[in-house]
Amino acid sequence: MTSNSENILEIETIEVVYDGVIAALHDVSLNVPRGSVVALLGGNGAGKSTTLKSISTMLASERGKVVTGKIIYDGFEVKNQRPAEMVSMGLVQVLEGRRCFGHLTVEENIIAGAYSRKLSKAEIGDELEKIYSYFNRLKDLRKKQSGFTSGGEQQMIAVARAMMAKPKMLLLDEPSMGLAPQLVSEVFNIVKKLNQSEGVSILLAEQNTNIALRNADYGYIIETGHVMLHGKADSLLTNDKVKELYLGISKQGRKNFRDVLRQESEQHPDLHMQLGQTENTTSH
Amino acid sequence: MTEILFFIEVVVAGLLAGTMYSLVALGFVLIYKASATFNFAQGAMVFFAVLSFVGFMELGLPFIGAFFVTILLMGLVGFCTERLVLEPLLNESEDTVLMATIGLGFVLEGLAQAAWGVEVRRLDLGIGDFPIQWIIDSTGLFISALDLTAGVVAAGLILGLSLLFRYTKMGLGLRAVADDAGAASSIGIPLNNIMLMVWTAAGVVALVAGMMWGARAGVQFALVDLALKALPVLIIGGFSSIPGAIVAGLIIGASEKVLEVYIGPYFGGGIEGWAPYVLAIFFLLWRPEGLFGEKIIRRV
Ligand SMILES: Nc1ncnc2c1ncn2[C@@H]1O[C@H](COP(=O)(O)OP(=O)(O)OP(=O)(O)O)[C@@H](O)[C@H]1O
Ligand SMILES: [Mg+2]
Numbered sequence: 025m026t027s028n029s030e031n032i033l034e035i036e037t038i039e040v041v042y043d044g045v046i047a048a049l050h051d052v053s054l055n056v057p058r059g060s061v062v063a064l065l066g067g068n069g070a071g072k073s074t075t076l077k078s079i080s081t082m083l084a085s086e087r088g089k090v091v092t093g094k095i096i097y098d099g100f101e102v103k104n105q106r107p108a109e110m111v112s113m114g115l116v117q118v119l120e121g122r123r124c125f126g127h128l129t130v131e132e133n134i135i136a137g138a139y140s141r142k143l144s145k146a147e148i149g150d151e152l153e154k155i156y157s158y159f160n161r162l163k164d165l166r167k168k169q170s171g172f173t174s175g176g177e178q179q180m181i182a183v184a185r186a187m188m189a190k191p192k193m194l195l196l197d198e199p200s201m202g203l204a205p206q207l208v209s210e211v212f213n214i215v216k217k218l219n220q221s222e223g224v225s226i227l228l229a230e231q232n233t234n235i236a237l238r239n240a241d242y243g244y245i246i247e248t249g250h251v252m253l254h255g256k257a258d259s260l261l262t263n264d265k266v267k268e269l270y271l272g273i274s275k276q277g278r279k280n281f282r283d284v285l286r287q288e289s290e291q292h293p294d295l296h297m298q299l300g301q302t303e304n305t306t307s308h
Numbered sequence: 309m310t311e312i313l314f315f316i317e318v319v320v321a322g323l324l325a326g327t328m329y330s331l332v333a334l335g336f337v338l339i340y341k342a343s344a345t346f347n348f349a350q351g352a353m354v355f356f357a358v359l360s361f362v363g364f365m366e367l368g369l370p371f372i373g374a375f376f377v378t379i380l381l382m383g384l385v386g387f388c389t390e391r392l393v394l395e396p397l398l399n400e401s402e403d404t405v406l407m408a409t410i411g412l413g414f415v416l417e418g419l420a421q422a423a424w425g426v427e428v429r430r431l432d433l434g435i436g437d438f439p440i441q442w443i444i445d446s447t448g449l450f451i452s453a454l455d456l457t458a459g460v461v462a463a464g465l466i467l468g469l470s471l472l473f474r475y476t477k478m479g480l481g482l483r484a485v486a487d488d489a490g491a492a493s494s495i496g497i498p499l500n501n502i503m504l505m506v507w508t509a510a511g512v513v514a515l516v517a518g519m520m521w522g523a524r525a526g527v528q529f530a531l532v533d534l535a536l537k538a539l540p541v542l543i544i545g546g547f548s549s550i551p552g553a554i555v556a557g558l559i560i561g562a563s564e565k566v567l568e569v570y571i572g573p574y575f576g577g578g579i580e581g582w583a584p585y586v587l588a589i590f591f592l593l594w595r596p597e598g599l600f601g602e603k604i605i606r607r608v
Contacts, residue, residue, distance in 0.1 A: 086399070107494055108496045110496075112496060119494050123491035124491070128483060128487065135480065136492070140495075140497075
């Protein structure tokens, strides 16, 4: 049975197609336990954003469609809902590239995040104070036009704005993108704090494997629309081959991806992979 | 002295006419903000709205009743447009939506004429196109009562709409959608509700403009083209700027009257029709983004 109250999100072998022809995801399955942080890792075009947009139903606005498989969020099947409906069910996506409302002030951006909630002016004020307690830096910028804030600040605005919707689950798409290392850790610290203090479950898409796994409980690695490898964040993190593949550090030069994974499965039985599938569909 | 008085009269009449242009341009700006499309149906909406208003009055409804029934009707037009035209085209390009608004214009023109007939109607608002005595007495200026009413009503409506978009939740939603519709949708701002609001507001604007123009020139098909007077206003003011639409409407109104009176005779008169476009072209060369066109914010 699919509805499992321990998992806030369950994805069962979804296949996603854009424009009716371009297959972006082939057989992605993943679970997000309630209250946890799960990292979704992979390179450019791996299918991370597509996975997140399938969950938030933002996919429809890009002519994408889940053609097979199932997505269960909080016990409900995700099917043909609008993004606004998902938001009122407590699921909010922070889109790749931050996407602040450039002409609105920082505070207006954050308030816009509460659009789906019926709050009085006083309640909005209280909520804002709570948000600013996590995002101290934004409080001083509240009257500034968000288009003129820095990249790191915009990423914080985007997360703060999403938190204003009081989500049970956040989908974060590459929050580290284009940020200096110090800002990346600042953003991740806040995300981790939100997870721990507000209990919000998080599915985090990242190319920055290292920082993502250090802040996650569990990780999935996807390539060309297939889940290649998944396991506890610390076992993935301490795994040399994962580093080799995703940080581009290799002593013996670049190896065939499948060979590396095959070796891994022999050495680390706690990591799971889907090699059979890959061999049939990936051709070089 | 009378020279100066006359000049002031011309400018004031121009500014009052200009508030109407501002108002109609505002209708365009709202829709442009929400869907990044120039609404070619706006002229047809003016015609449709005021013809329906006159039609309801002929059916025996009182003025106020006909006014509100027409506003409801324009809300319905907005609803149908959103459901039947915009929603299915939500993921299509802006060009496709543009073509759809042209089609919508034809549909509204056809519907209006099918429902209410094709003959020119008279619309009597009970306000004459005569100078107001107390203004003549106190300042010596000859200002038409109809011009003044139109100007005041348009200014009031513009003020109301601006406040609505600045200070209400819906207004915040619209400004968010105008900046980034995808991001707005991702945080739960329902795009379809915003569209419905914007089209209804544009419908109200169309009705008021139609009533003011119709009272002077008769309720007729030519109103469709009058709405296109907003085009030079939009070029000067910027397609997405509410203050731009307001100021540019006043500039066009005043300068077109001044040019007509002082330069028109050298061209054999009737330059009101094309002078705004010439003005707009010069403007385009000078400031392509428009007077208040929102500067594009880009960061690296
Ligand atoms: N709107 C779209 N229309 C058609 N194809 C798309 C669209 N968006 C993504 N794709 C394709 O789907 C595949 C997965 O893309 P996706 O954006 O999900 O990757 P990603 O893992 O998020 O990559 P990145 O790290 O670069 O953001 C890619 O091959 C991409 O070209
Ligand atoms: Mg992506």
